[in-house]
Amino acid sequence: MPLSPPAFAKLDDVAHTIQLALTPVFLLSGIGTLINVFTSRLARVADQVDRIAETVARASDSEKAQMSHRLDRLRVRSHALDAAVILGAVGGSATCAAVITLFYGALRNGVAASMLYGFFALAILCTIAALGAFTYEMLLASRFLRLRIARGEADAER
Numbered sequence: 001m002p003l004s005p006p007a008f009a010k011l012d013d014v015a016h017t018i019q020l021a022l023t024p025v026f027l028l029s030g031i032g033t034l035i036n037v038f039t040s041r042l043a044r045v046a047d048q049v050d051r052i053a054e055t056v057a058r059a060s061d062s063e064k065a066q067m068s069h070r071l072d073r074l075r076v077r078s079h080a081l082d083a084a085v086i087l088g089a090v091g092g093s094a095t096c097a098a099v100i101t102l103f104y105g106a107l108r109n110g111v112a113a114s115m116l117y118g119f120f121a122l123a124i125l126c127t128i129a130a131l132g133a134f135t136y137e138m139l140l141a142s143r144f145l146r147l148r149i150a151r152g153e154a155d156a157e158r
Helices: 005-056 061-107 113-151
Strands: none
Touching: 005 061, 005 113, 061 113
């Protein structure tokens, strides 16, 4: 028995909604990967702080001043990475909200379109800001590395 045209229309609408929902999922996957990179960098900063903290007790006064300066730089890097992780998480949450809004809008005949655009725009803006914070942290790390190389320090930061 053939299906009537309204059933095809509803099936097509559902299929189209699911297709639209997949686009933000790819963005969410990318954001998750970025957050993984950010947290890996943050773990490396924490490892360096631990290594410096272990050597402070047996260091001379001039070495302690140098280590204090290193810790200050690591603190700035950790703040940049914190911002990147938080912005990435907000971007991911906004992406999920965009998907929910998409389904809600499909159920409510499109009344949630402005919410969908808002959540998706928020996701994109937070992702851009997270990338900016990560770029800032990377520049800090590379600048510090170049300074250590110029000073001839053997254990250059990784």
